[in-house]
Amino acid sequence: MPMKAISSHTDYQYRVEVCHTPGQFPLYKQDAGIVVVIDILRATSAMVAAFHHGVKDIIPVATVEEARKYIGMPGHVAAAERNGEVVEGFPVGNSPLAFKAMDLKGKTIVISTTNGTQAINIGKDAKQLVIGAFLNLTALTDWLLRQNDNILLLCSGWRDKFSLEDSVFAGAVMDRLLDSGKFGVEEDSSIASKYLYMAARDNFMSILKAAPRRKRLQQLQLLDDVKYCLTPDQATVIPVLRGDRLVPLET
Amino acid sequence: MPMKAISSHTDYQYRVEVCHTPGQFPLYKQDAGIVVVIDILRATSAMVAAFHHGVKDIIPVATVEEARKYIGMPGHVAAAERNGEVVEGFPVGNSPLAFKAMDLKGKTIVISTTNGTQAINIGKDAKQLVIGAFLNLTALTDWLLRQNDNILLLCSGWRDKFSLEDSVFAGAVMDRLLDSGKFGVEEDSSIASKYLYMAARDNFMSILKAAPRRKRLQQLQLLDDVKYCLTPDQATVIPVLRGDRLVPLET
Numbered sequence: 001m002p003m004k005a006i007s008s009h010t011d012y013q014y015r016v017e018v019c020h021t022p023g024q025f026p027l028y029k030q031d032a033g034i035v036v037v038i039d040i041l042r043a044t045s046a047m048v049a050a051f052h053h054g055v056k057d058i059i060p061v062a063t064v065e066e067a068r069k070y071i072g073m074p075g076h077v078a079a080a081e082r083n084g085e086v087v088e089g090f091p092v093g094n095s096p097l098a099f100k101a102m103d104l105k106g107k108t109i110v111i112s113t114t115n116g117t118q119a120i121n122i123g124k125d126a127k128q129l130v131i132g133a134f135l136n137l138t139a140l141t142d143w144l145l146r147q148n149d150n151i152l153l154l155c156s157g158w159r160d161k162f163s164l165e166d167s168v169f170a171g172a173v174m175d176r177l178l179d180s181g182k183f184g185v186e187e188d189s190s191i192a193s194k195y196l197y198m199a200a201r202d203n204f205m206s207i208l209k210a211a212p213r214r215k216r217l218q219q220l221q222l223l224d225d226v227k228y229c230l231t232p233d234q235a236t237v238i239p240v241l242r243g244d245r246l247v248p249l250e251t
Numbered sequence: 252m253p254m255k256a257i258s259s260h261t262d263y264q265y266r267v268e269v270c271h272t273p274g275q276f277p278l279y280k281q282d283a284g285i286v287v288v289i290d291i292l293r294a295t296s297a298m299v300a301a302f303h304h305g306v307k308d309i310i311p312v313a314t315v316e317e318a319r320k321y322i323g324m325p326g327h328v329a330a331a332e333r334n335g336e337v338v339e340g341f342p343v344g345n346s347p348l349a350f351k352a353m354d355l356k357g358k359t360i361v362i363s364t365t366n367g368t369q370a371i372n373i374g375k376d377a378k379q380l381v382i383g384a385f386l387n388l389t390a391l392t393d394w395l396l397r398q399n400d401n402i403l404l405l406c407s408g409w410r411d412k413f414s415l416e417d418s419v420f421a422g423a424v425m426d427r428l429l430d431s432g433k434f435g436v437e438e439d440s441s442i443a444s445k446y447l448y449m450a451a452r453d454n455f456m457s458i459l460k461a462a463p464r465r466k467r468l469q470q471l472q473l474l475d476d477v478k479y480c481l482t483p484d485q486a487t488v489i490p491v492l493r494g495d496r497l498v499p500l501e502t
Contacts, residue, residue, distance in 0.1 A: 160278060192447055
């Protein structure tokens with residue numbers, strides 16, 4: 001796979017760029033009207049899964065304490081994860097398969113996670129903030145292709161460090177948007193994501209082997225969760241931020 | 252190029268990791284004893300070229316004003332670059348070919364650049380700080396392989412954003428260090444660099460086409476400079492920081 005120009009189009013109308021970590025958001029936000037928050041393992045995957053299984057809305061909160069107030073509240077599910085594990089006292093963390101197994105219909109989830117909910121907080125002033133995961137890849141990219149605005153793919157990373165699966169997913173979204181000719185890229189970070197996607201696309205699970213950090217999730221016996229999170233197009237819902245909560249986007 | 256485990260060794264003695272931008276250095280420095288500062292286009296390439304052509308030492312300074320004090324001082328060459336161009340009033344910026352064309356034997360260069368000298372300043376508290384570029388790739392990696400310490404490859408980036416050529420070079424260094432089995436990686440940022448190098452290694456110049464930002468250097472008619480900066484092993488010198496200045500490492 002020799003490196004070559006990743007798009008032959010130079011007359012694009014809008015930009016799609018990748019920010020690899022929340023901490024770098026101020027450097028990349030520029031004129032981005034739409035921010036897509038990405039935390040493949042596992043916050044944004046869990047959010048898409050939850051909406052797919054009938055949840056009414058999701059309130060992302062920064063701290064465990066905020067989420068804790070909702071434990072036992074009727075109509076609410078309090079969820080908190082830190083370092084890949086469910087926080088003590090909570091019924092659930094950020095496992096999409098755990099959400100799938102619960103009765104979520106019509107309920108409100110209040111969730112705090114290590115990385116994903118922080119990224120949502122950082123990007124919340126965008127004109128539109130939506131949630132991306134392999135689970136809703138095609139629905140998301142189809143919708144993005146219809147938008148007339150600059151797009152920033154915001155990776156949640158891991159404790160503000162680069163995360164391979166988030167960047168690979170950003171490259172997957174970009175791959176489809178660049179093909180249209182409507183969107184173009186300027187940033188090296190974006191080009192890097194695209195190449196990482198090209199290296200990973202034939203076998204997303206292989207990134208587990210490439211990345212020692214993922215061994216932690218394996219040790220936590222979350223391999224089924226990881227496989228689910230890396231499987232494209234299990235859902236068509238696109239969560240969008242309205243005020244303080246995520247709701248399903250009306251498309 | 253399917254993504255797979257990048258090293259079969261799990262019993263390595265030391266780590267070699269990549270930090271993509273100076274701003275992220277606090278997150279990655281950890282227990283790194285050796286920091287390699289990388290600014291392929293063009294500060295660290297120019298530094299290697301200058302030593303190769305006989306310069307005695309190089310004082311990297313953060314501001315143009317500091318460098319300006321040395322204009323016209325006997326035995327000194329004042330150099331300053333901002334945004335790819337020589338700063339007004341200075342005889343030279345960060346062009347390795349311009350350094351090559353000057354009589355530098357025994358002289359001291361005082362240099363301030365947009366990205367590279369900032370990265371040196373950020374990493375200066377490391378046990379050892381050395382300078383890396385394609386120009387000294389083999390000499391640098393041969394020396395690194397003999398060290399018994401953790402290594403951090405610190406990319407200078409572009410205004411604290413991700414830079415493709417810096418990350419590709421970091422991947423090239425890592426590729427050789429991982430092969431030894433003595434060094435291993437833990438960080439996703441490192442794995443990403445390795446994959447980017449694998450995509451680029453057959454044609455470093457192709458990254459020019461992939462990366463719109465490099466068009467600026469093309470517009471500045473610096474293509475010869477860029478080609479030189481991307482050509483491995485033009486020199487064997489390894490610049491090392493001693494106090495406030497870089498000198499050739501005695502190997």
